[in-house]
Amino acid sequence: MSTSERGTAEHRVSPRGGFRPEIEGLRAVAVLLVAVYHIWFGRVSGGVDxxxxxxxxxxxxxxxxxxERDGRIAPFAFWTRLLRRLTPAVGVVLAAVLAMAYLWLPRSRWPDVIAEVYASALYHENWALAAAAVDYLAREGAPSPVQHFWSLSIQGQFYxxxxxxxxxxxxxxxxxxIRRAALVAIGTVLVLSLxxxxxxxxxxxxxxxxxTGARLWELALGGVLALVVHRxxxxxxxxxxxxxxxLAALVLCGVLLPVSSLFPGYAALWPTLAAAAVIVAGDGGGSGVGGGVGGRFGVHRVLTWRPLMALGGLSYALYLWHxxxxxxxxxxxxxxxATPLGGxxxxxxxxxxxxxxxxxxxxxxxxxxxxxxxxxxPVWSAAMAVLVIAPALVVGSHWSDRIVAERRERAERxxxxxxxxxxxxxxxxxxAxxxxxxxxxxxxxxxxxxLSxxxxxxxxxxxxxTEPVICWxxxxxxxxTIAMVGASRTAHWYPALEEVALAHGWRLVSFTKSGCQFSADVPYTQGRVFTECQEWxxxxxxxxxxxxxxxxxTSSTRASANGEVTPDGFVERWRQLGVMGIDVIGMRDLPRRSYAGAECVSDGPAEACTDPLGYSHAERDPAAVLAERGELPANVTLVDLTEHVCPGERCDAVVGNILVYWDHSHMTATYARTLVPVVEEALVAATGQGNATENS
Structure with missing residues (x-):
């Protein structure tokens, strides 16, 4: 991937010598797979592995x-040589990303882009993305233009x-x-990391x-092969x-495996062992029908094709830009x-x-x-690295300061x-x-x-x-006392709930968890049983x-682009609460949106940011249908405030000059507070506790 791996014969030889031109072709195949799968299929190919x-x-x-040659490793010389080779292209691309974000990306994405440019420049973008991957509220965000730097960050940490x-x-x-001892050390890393x-x-x-720890074995596997391939x-x-x-296994990996939801784990052995097989097949300069570099019908005849090798020489820059x-x-x-032509x-x-x-x-x-x-x-290399990365960091810092100042001005208004x-x-x-x-x-x-x-x-x-954090x-x-329990789309009602509770002298206890419905059903996430949700x-x-x-x-329904339902597990939980003598106030899930509210409005015009109510809502409240059939426990009271969020059966991004959702499915705390009067009326009716205060 990086220029430190290419460009000199030294980095294209086997451990005992011998030019390895097929590696350049293998790199070209890998970067083509990455780009093609990203552009036309929206999938991950295994090429990064x-x-x-x-x-x-x-x-x-x-x-x-x-x-073996010099009797020393010289890490500082190694690192400065890498800086000289890696950072020029990185600096140019990161500066270009900031320019593209300013010109063409919505303002709502600017802070995240700036933060991730910093993470990419300092080679810890993988950890920033890991944190976002487990943050349910960040999952719906549009992909970052530097998201692909995660693999370069892992490589940087490896270096x-x-x-x-x-x-x-x-x-x-x-x-x-050293060769034998290195084999033991790297083999140990391989086993532990895998x-x-x-x-x-x-x-x-x-x-x-x-x-990085879950990916280190892929690099260690390459290291082990480097030490034994000549044998x-x-x-x-x-x-x-x-x-x-x-080669066939490598090309088919992304077709046959859901790489983005299955890797790294043992599944990543598929592309890495496929690459190992290609290297073993090309080593040694053997001859014959299936020989290595000299074989007439060997895979090297494709991998050493001049245009493919030229593309391999561009693989690092192509990966950065695509x-x-x-x-x-x-x-x-x-x-x-992308369309065929657009792609x-x-x-x-x-x-x-x-x-x-x-x-x-x-x-x-x-x-x-x-x-x-x-x-x-070495001094020149380090200085040049600083000079080429500095523009992106300086511009990003200045831009970030401007955003903070603007936020402060808005907060004071x-x-x-x-x-x-x-x-x-x-x-x-x-x-109106x-x-x-x-x-x-x-x-x-x-x-x-x-947020609230x-x-x-x-x-x-x-x-x-797995443990609830209880707040009062x-x-x-x-x-x-009312307890608010459920997932994030229950939690976004909290600002209104809190104001009503305090106004009436009620005690409000709350504990919620991302992606975890208050349900007796077995939960799933990313294709696996969501054990953390079960425990919580x-x-x-x-x-x-x-x-x-x-x-x-809690929520009484689940709305999605696939429809709206009241799962059996919801009803089972309500029955269990009834046995404890606890009432249930079931709030109908609010409609989801096909657009992200903040991003759509930022991109403008706001009037174009709208969905029909039926995008995710059933024609009739599924929980109310169960109630009509007599299938709901007696301790349940249903509340439906959909019309106050999607008036006129239209789910607009902005109502009364206030942004309703900040993403596809979560209310802003500001809009939730404007719902206090109708939430109060509904809760007073459901609980029988006091009268609604005037103009709350």
Missing amino acids: VFLFLTGFLITGSLVRAA LLWPLLLGAVLLTAGRDG GYSMWITAVDQPWAYFD ITPPGPVRLALGWGG WPILVVYLQLTGRSL AAVLALSLALAWVTSKAVEGGAERLSRMVSRPWL VIEPVDYPGAALVTHPEL TVLPDLPVVPDPLDAQDD DHHLQGCHVDLRA AGPEDAEY DARAMEELERLRPDAVF
Whole structure:
């Protein structure tokens, strides 16, 4: 993938010598698979796993040969050489990404893009994405234009670790024994990392996908092969089968496996072992019908084809460019996948930019480096790395400061209810005649942070949590207690619930979890049993049995683009609460949107951001249908406030100058607070506790 793996004969030889041109062709196949699957299929191909494998193969071989030749590893020289080769292209692409974001991406995405450019420049983008992958509220966000830097970040961390590991091996085993000792050390890393990868992939696949520890075995596998490949000399027919079989397996990997939801784990052995087979088939310069480099029908005849090798030389730059170009194309066209012609344009532009970057940027940096005397080369390399990365970091920092200043100004602005009625516009339509044309609140730029105290205080836990975090509001000696329990789409009612509870002197207890319905059904996530939800749900029931609130506020339906239902598990939970003497207030799930609210409004115009109610809602409330059939427990009261969020059977992004949803399915806390009067009326009716206060 990186330029440190290509460009010199040193990095294309087997550990005992021998030019390996087929590796350049293998790299070309891998980057084509990555780009084609991303652009036209919206899938992951396994090509990145090949890049990780090749990195381990080439870097291990290079470092071990250096140790055998010189008796030392020289990590600082290794790192500065990498900086000189890696950073010029990275600096140019990151600066271009900031420019593209400013010109073509919605303002609501700017803060995240800036933060991820920083993470990419400092080689920890994989950890930023891992954190977002387990953050349910971040999952619906559009893909970042630097999301693909996750694999480069893992490589960067590998480059930092590997010279230290092999340096320690060299100190222990000496020059003559380093190959055998390195095989033991790297083999141990391979076994431990693969074992961890299999475990964490089964437990938390979204996190595992970006976890360096779960990916390190792929690089170690390449390292092991680098140390033993010269000893593997299969006969011609076996080489023939290994070469073509490995190439076919690599091409078919993304077709036959759901890579994005199954990798890394043992499934990633498919592309990595396929690449290993191709390398074994091409090693040794054998001859015969299936021979290596000299065989007439070997796979090398394809992999050493001059155009393919030329593409392999551009693979690093092409990988860097194709993803941000694709993200901008999809944003401008409003598509989720490229058309055949549009995708061809994306690929052609990416190739053109890759060629210019390779020749002008990378080539220019190398030409300048040749003018520097050898003793000063490490200093020059480090200085150049700082200079080429600095523009993106400086621009990003200045831009981020501007955004923070704008947020502060907006926060200090007084918001008059008559100018921002929100849901009050539904119950008082006459306000529409005097509604001024003002900027939307909250501003789409920071709408994702418009969350309730329930979230900010940690009462809403993430996907990995198994223990409820219980929070309280209202007097301890209250005569009436409501518990809010459920998933994030229950939690977004909290701002209104809290105000009503405090106004009436009720005690409000709340604990919710991302993606976890309050249900007796077996939950699933990412194709696996959601065990964390099962454990959380069981503990939630234990807490409710201990607390014995007067009522539980939770969702009564689940709405999605596939329809709206009341699952059997919901009803079972309500029956269990009835046995405890606890009432249930079932709030009908609000409609989901085909668009992300903040992003759509930011991209404008807001009037175009709308869906029909039927996009995710059934014609009739499924829970109400069950009630009519007498299939609901007697302790359940149903509430449906859909019309106050989607008036006139239209789900608009903005109602009464207030942004309704910040993403596809979660209300902003600001809009939820405008629902206080109707929530109060519904809760008073459901609980029989007091009268609604006037103009609450």
